[in-house]
Amino acid sequence: MSGFDKHWLDLREAADHTARDGDLRKRVVDHVTRAGEGALVVDLGAGTGSTFRALSPEALHWRWRLVDNDPKLLAEARNRHDDAARIEYIEAHLDDISAEVFSDATLVMASALFDLVSESFLARLIAQLSQTEAGLYAALNYDGVCRWDDVHPMDEEVVAAFNSHQRRDKGFGPSLGPSAAPVLSSLLEDQGFQVTMAASPWRLDPTHAALQRQFISGMATAVMETELLGKEEIDDWCAARLVRLESSGGYVGHWDVFALR
Ligand SMILES: C[S@@+](CC[C@H](N)C(=O)[O-])C[C@H]1O[C@@H](n2cnc3c(N)ncnc32)[C@H](O)[C@@H]1O
Structure with a gap:
């Protein structure tokens, strides 16, 4: 079990799909289609197969190998797509997979993953x-x-503490957290890949109230675990943010990276 539940993945999926950089998505589709x-x-x-859905309908013409260590999420992916596509499901810890898993692949993909992994x-x-x-x-x-549209005096400190939590070990050693995209890009360039990066932020508004609620509550829990801020300060910040969900929005930064030999 990975600790990622399908309800959270479902909640973020629409924002994730909108956030993906469109030019990079097109280049990815063109590259695989040419193969x-x-x-x-x-x-x-x-x-549960969000990348497959993000790249559909084009993705229906490709063969897919979905790798995850959470059998429940893979079972959910299979429930959703087994009839529709040529998908193979592999339950494995990524630390243990051999190069054979992607030796015959045109493209290896990962979405919302590399901020959880270590540089090594x-x-x-x-x-x-x-x-x-x-x-x-x-x-x-x-x-x-x-960032949020309406500033709260604790925002900066909360985000800094959250980012330090993002660097904790999530099963691969100390996580890259916010450094994932630049570290990934530089490691790829060192190995001779040509790399393109593009911003893919969530731009949240009141229509994303449910996602914002879960994100803000999760952030508060993570910050609490760091013990960098007091419980009362965090509770006040969280309550103030939750009250504004229906009237305010925000920005959560991400980057997409596409690399070819
Ligand atoms: C943030 S979720 C992203 C899921 C999916 N890519 C998406 O965009 O909805 C991270 C995924 O990585 C998987 N994961 C985490 N650690 C893993 C590991 N050590 N081996 C294999 N999969 C892992 C989790 O089970 C989860 O499905």
Whole structure:
């Protein structure tokens, strides 16, 4: 079990799909389409298949290999898509996968994943990838920027504490957190990949109230765990933010990265 529940993944999916950079998405689709009918793409940390949905309908022409260590999320992906597409489901811890999983892939993908991993994991993965012909498309890497339309005096401190929590170990060693996209880009360039990066922020408004509620509450819980701020300050900040959900919006920064040999 990974601790990511399908309700949270569903809640964020619409914002994720809107946030993806459209030019990069088009380049990804063109690249895989050029490889021909049945080209294989591998989605690491696939969850319930959000990347597949983000790249559909074009994705229906490709073969997919969804890799995740959470059997419940993979079962949900299978429930949603087993009839519709050529998808293989692989339950594995990413630390244990061999290069064979993506040796015949046109493209390896990961969405909302690489901010959870460590630099050493990423370096190993990219070294493995560089032994293949596969490119990499890593979308929605959190960059540490959270802003709201109406400022609260505690915002900066809360976000700083949240970002320090984002760097904690999520199962791969110390997480890259907000550094994921620049570190990924530089590791890829070191291995000879040509890299393009594009911003893919969530732009939240009152129509995203449910997502904002969960995000803000999750942020408060994470900040509490850091013990960098007092419980009362965090509770006040959280209550003030939740009261404004129906009238205010915000910005959460992410980056998409596309790299080819
Ligand atoms: C933030 S979710 C993103 C899911 C999906 N890519 C999406 O965009 O909705 C991170 C995913 O990585 C998976 N994951 C986390 N640690 C993992 C590990 N060590 N091995 C395999 N999958 C892992 C989780 O189960 C979860 O599905």
